[in-house]
Amino acid sequence: MNLLDDLGTVLASGLRLTAPLAFAACGEYLAERAGTLNISVEAMMLGAAFSSVAVAGATGSVTTGLAAGMLTGALTGLIHGNLAHRLTIDTFVVGLVLNALVLGLTSFLIAGTTFGSRPPQRWPLLLLPGIVLLTWWLVERSRWGLELRAVGESPRAADMTGIRVGLRRRQALLWCGALAGLGGAYLAVGEVGSFNQNMTAGRGYLVIAAVIFGGWRLGRTLVGCAVFGLADALRLALPALGVTLNSQLLIAAPYLLALLAMLLFATRQRRPRALGKPFVRQEP
Amino acid sequence: MSALTLRGITKRYGAVVACEAVDLDVERGEIHGLLGENGAGKSTLMRILLGLETRDAGTILRDGRPVTAGSPREAVALGIGMVHQHFSLVEPLTVWENVILGDTGRIRRSRACAEIHEMSQRYGLPVDPLAVVASLSAGERQRVELIKCLRRDPAVLILDEPTSVLTRAESAELFAVLRRVVRSEGRAVVLISHKLTEITAATDRVTVLRRGRVVFRSATAATDVAELARQMVGREVADAAAIGLIPAAPHAPEKAQGDPALRIRGLTAPGLTGIDLEVRPGEIAGLYGAEGNGQAQLGDVLCGLVTPDAGTIEVGGIPVDLRRPGALHAAGLGIVPEDRHRAAVVPAMSVAANLTMKDLGTRVWLDRRRLRRRARELAAEFGVVAASLDAPLSSLSGGNQQRVVLARELSGDPRVLVLAQPTQGLDVGAAEDLHERLRRCAHDGMAVLLISTEIEEVLGLADRVLVIASGRVAGELRAAEATPEQLGMLVGGGAG
Numbered sequence: 119m120n121l122l123d124d125l126g127t128v129l130a131s132g133l134r135l136t137a138p139l140a141f142a143a144c145g146e147y148l149a150e151r152a153g154t155l156n157i158s159v160e161a162m163m164l165g166a167a168f169s170s171v172a173v174a175g176a177t178g179s180v181t182t183g184l185a186a187g188m189l190t191g192a193l194t195g196l197i198h199g200n201l202a203h204r205l206t207i208d209t210f211v212v213g214l215v216l217n218a219l220v221l222g223l224t225s226f227l228i229a230g231t232t233f234g235s236r237p238p239q240r241w242p243l244l245l246l247p248g249i250v251l252l253t254w255w256l257v258e259r260s261r262w263g264l265e266l267r268a269v270g271e272s273p274r275a276a277d278m279t280g281i282r283v284g285l286r287r288r289q290a291l292l293w294c295g296a297l298a299g300l301g302g303a304y305l306a307v308g309e310v311g312s313f314n315q316n317m318t319a320g321r322g323y324l325v326i327a328a329v330i331f332g333g334w335r336l337g338r339t340l341v342g343c344a345v346f347g348l349a350d351a352l353r354l355a356l357p358a359l360g361v362t363l364n365s366q367l368l369i370a371a372p373y374l375l376a377l378l379a380m381l382l383f384a385t386r387q388r389r390p391r392a393l394g395k396p397f398v399r400q401e402p
Numbered sequence: 403m404s405a406l407t408l409r410g411i412t413k414r415y416g417a418v419v420a421c422e423a424v425d426l427d428v429e430r431g432e433i434h435g436l437l438g439e440n441g442a443g444k445s446t447l448m449r450i451l452l453g454l455e456t457r458d459a460g461t462i463l464r465d466g467r468p469v470t471a472g473s474p475r476e477a478v479a480l481g482i483g484m485v486h487q488h489f490s491l492v493e494p495l496t497v498w499e500n501v502i503l504g505d506t507g508r509i510r511r512s513r514a515c516a517e518i519h520e521m522s523q524r525y526g527l528p529v530d531p532l533a534v535v536a537s538l539s540a541g542e543r544q545r546v547e548l549i550k551c552l553r554r555d556p557a558v559l560i561l562d563e564p565t566s567v568l569t570r571a572e573s574a575e576l577f578a579v580l581r582r583v584v585r586s587e588g589r590a591v592v593l594i595s596h597k598l599t600e601i602t603a604a605t606d607r608v609t610v611l612r613r614g615r616v617v618f619r620s621a622t623a624a625t626d627v628a629e630l631a632r633q634m635v636g637r638e639v640a641d642a643a644a645i646g647l648i649p650a651a652p653h654a655p656e657k658a659q660g661d662p663a664l665r666i667r668g669l670t671a672p673g674l675t676g677i678d679l680e681v682r683p684g685e686i687a688g689l690y691g692a693e694g695n696g697q698a699q700l701g702d703v704l705c706g707l708v709t710p711d712a713g714t715i716e717v718g719g720i721p722v723d724l725r726r727p728g729a730l731h732a733a734g735l736g737i738v739p740e741d742r743h744r745a746a747v748v749p750a751m752s753v754a755a756n757l758t759m760k761d762l763g764t765r766v767w768l769d770r771r772r773l774r775r776r777a778r779e780l781a782a783e784f785g786v787v788a789a790s791l792d793a794p795l796s797s798l799s800g801g802n803q804q805r806v807v808l809a810r811e812l813s814g815d816p817r818v819l820v821l822a823q824p825t826q827g828l829d830v831g832a833a834e835d836l837h838e839r840l841r842r843c844a845h846d847g848m849a850v851l852l853i854s855t856e857i858e859e860v861l862g863l864a865d866r867v868l869v870i871a872s873g874r875v876a877g878e879l880r881a882a883e884a885t886p887e888q889l890g891m892l893v894g895g896g897a898g
Contacts, residue, residue: 261509264495268503272492279490279504280475391494399454 136347145297160322163302170303191299199288435605483556643862688864736811801832
């Protein structure tokens with residue numbers, strides 16, 4: 119009886135910890151199908167977490183906070199997209215810079231402010247099924263998605279057919295930013311109810327790991343998110359259940375799991391062929 | 403009124419003239435051949451037409467109206483369509499998805515499939531709309547390209563070297579479709595090629611480009627292969643294979659002797675199944691087949707880029723440990739790979755560095771003086787024309803880059819020399835030069851394996867021809883007895 123209760127608690131908390139990852143993974147999945155690998159998911163989530171708490175605190179409305187988070191994420195995506203797919207700066211360099219910038223900026227801003235803690239608001243969880251379905255439909259059924267996939271697999275072919283490769287990738291990054299922002303905002307106002315320094319703590323990287331774990335398929339990507347979310351929940355629950363384990367090891371568990379997933383899946387899966395490669399129209 | 407008229411089209415890249423005052427008239431209902439050797443300016447001209455390149459001067463008229471395409475999409479809107487050979491289909495997508503790519507509006511799968519089906523029937527281009535492009539043969543992909551292009555209803559259809567990936571049967575099928583397109587639908591077709599026999603067989607009129615200028619125009623029926631060859635190159639060419647002709651009299655076979663210098667047994671790798679072949683000292687063995695039948699994979703294995711799943715390679719009778727990088731080279735195998743820039747040279751490094759890359763010595767410090775001297779000797783011996791040995795390799799012409807690769811590979815005195823598509827992209831002079839060197843290598847007792855998709859090159863050089871189809875060796879013939887028809891049958895047999 120007690121065990122069942124505990125299990126239920128862990129599962130519920132696992133679901134709540136999966137949700138931020140799952141929102142962001144929907145975005146990152148779509149972006150990677152378009153061939154753009156952005157490690158700035160971390161920046162999108164962290165920036166959104168901060169701005170959602172700030173705006174929700176100021177307006178008193180969780181909805182406005184979430185919207186602010188999505189906007190912040192999309193803005194990050196816009197910056198990334200223009201740097202990487204208009205100016206063709208290496209996408210990893212852009213991602214690293216954005217991650218460092220947002221971490222520094224939010225740490226700086228939090229130092230001067232105090233956010234009151236607010237009760238968590240879990241209703242945005244209900245948005246998740248809709249977002250998953252919409253992402254699937256966009257990628258697999260819409261013309262936009264078909265063009266995204268073409269751009270991710272064979273940008274030259276797409277270009278010759280008259281598709282604007284850079285534009286599609288920038289659009290994919292906007293979508294990714296908005297959803298990663300929703301994920302980060304949910305983590306802050308939905309789950310925790312306040313903002314701490316570096317509160318996403320590498321969740322953006324877990325999202326990328328989940329997409330790879332999922333072999334660039336949406337369903338499996340979400341399974342990956344659930345695995346990481348449950349690992350996180352267990353980490354929080356085990357001490358309370360009286361199990362004593364090395365706490366550092368526990369904190370590292372989701373990341374170790376991600377590393378393991380990489381080792382097992384990263385090389386075997388069929389990735390979009392142009393993933394992470396900038397597209398520049400070639401001379402003859 | 404001509405469907406397409408070009409007047410005085412000029413394009414320069416710095417001091418290099420790609421096209422100089424080119425005039426061209428393409429009429430409705432004709433197949434117009436655009437002939438020229440590599441680097442003559444054919445592709446530049448077409449890139450200008452398609453809006454992939456801007457012209458420095460000149461006018462383009464479509465049905466008498468001046469036009470300028472700023473992008474391929476605008477070219478389509480102007481009724482100019484191009485069938486690309488590479489890079490224009492997205493492999494993981496299905497046929498119907500590829501065909502509708504670039505349209506606008508809602509996706510309607512059943513309608514797209516019906517449309518493709520209808521076009522298949524009309525043009526005699528059988529293809530399954532639901533098939534994934536990656537699973538299709540080269541010939542089938544070409545059909546998809548044609549359907550995709552014809553669906554946009556172009557008045558002018560451009561094909562750039564369309565037969566390089568096709569078997570003879572597939573080429574014949576393509577030309578039959580083109581005939582139908584011009585006869586019954588009144589479209590104009592521009593066929594770009596460097597193959598003389600193709601131009602004489604398939605076109606109504608022909609325009610010859612040489613070094614960016616139009617040097618000859620004629621009705622195809624009023625000229626012949628010899629005349630076209632002379633116009634294309636600007637002089638008489640003795641080496642028929644270099645201008646894409648089958649030599650009238652096969653050369654006397656070299657004396658192949660002794661045990662095989664190269665012996666491949668049961669070689670299996672992605673794209674290759676149980677390849678067996680032997681090359682003896684003093685002979686040139688040709689490996690012929692349509693592009694994409696495993697030649698690239700075999701080349702990768704022989705470069706040491708791919709470790710095969712099964713099978714052995716012996717050089718001079720000694721098995722080579724293929725897992726060790728550089729093992730084949732150390733065993734005495736020189737290779738001129740198909741894609742120079744991917745596997746043979748470092749374009750940004752100097753000519754000298756590229757020449758001596760495989761001969762750096764074993765000491766910690768490089769003996770720069772010795773390397774320089776060696777580079778100078780090799781450049782002189784192989785006639786490498788470069789502004790300076792310190793210039794980056796990328797500044798050299800294709801022919802000279804190929805000379806650098808050949809010089810380096812031969813400088814180690816290999817027992818075996820493997821060449822994959824060695825004259826692709828080379829002008830006729832450079833191709834002649836290369837062919838002559840190969841004959842001399844074989845004469846001096848080297849074992850030469852020539853991997854080529856050009857039947858003329860194989861028949862012109864090889865003593866023995868092996869045919870590769872679908873990653874297997876489909877047959878072997880003595881060159882003196884082989885005919886294009888026989889080879890064509892072996893090539894098609896493996897694929898079908």
